[in-house]
Each structure stands twice: as C-alpha cells, then as structure tokens.
Amino acid sequence: LYSYNLINEYNTLSQKDKTAFKNAKYTTVYRFNSPVKSYSNQNALKSKSGKAIMLKVNVRELVTNKKSIKNTIILR
Numbered sequence: 071l072y073s074y075n076l077i078n079e080y081n082t083l084s085q086k087d088k089t090a091f092k093n094a095k096y097t098t099v100y101r102f103n104s105p106v107k108s109y110s111n112q113n114a115l116k117s118k119s120g121k122a123i124m125l126k127v128n129v130r131e132l133v134t135n136k137k138s139i140k141n142t143i144i145l146r
Contacts, residue, residue, distance in 0.1 A: 076133040094129035096139065104145040111141035 080088070105120040114125040123143055131137040 077135065080133045088130075091130045091133065095126055096129050096132055097124065097126045098139065099124045100143065102143075102145055107144045107146045109141055109143045111138065113137060114141055 080091070099122060101122045103121070106116055106123055109116065109123055111125055113127060114123050116123055123141070125139060125141060127137045127139060132139065
C-alpha cells in the first residue's frame with residue numbers, strides 16, 4: 071500500500087498556490103462490464119446502469135486528509 075503525506079507538500083506552497091486548490095476537484099470514474107454489488111467510500115456514486123462508480127473529492131480536503139479516495143468496489 072502506497073502512502074504519501076501530501077499535507078507537508080501542501081504546507082510548502084505559497085498562499086497564492088494554495089488558493090488554486092480551493093475549488094479544485096479530483097474525479098475518478100470506474101466503469102465495469104458487471105454491475106457493482108457494493109462500494110466502501112460514502113462519497114462515491116453508483117450510475118443508473120449500476121456498472122460505474124464516480125468519486126469526486128475537493129483536492130484541498132484530499133490533501134488535508136479530511137476526505138479519502140480509498141474505495142473497495144465489489145462486483146456481482
């Protein structure tokens with residue numbers, strides 16, 4: 071498992087650069103051939119077809135460990 075402390079890197083940025091992260095989003099979309107049975111991240115959304123998961127997180131919340139992109143997805 072890879073772990074990296076982004077908060078240390080974030081804290082070295084200028085205030086102007088930190089402001090750029092205020093509205094930045096990190097978005098992932100996973101598409102599968104089979105329907106999704108379950109997923110672990112409460113911030114994720116399942117598509118109407120049930121074959122895709124989307125996770126959208128504010129980058130600042132991700133960097134400061136307020137939100138996570140960790141997600142366990144189980145297919146049927």
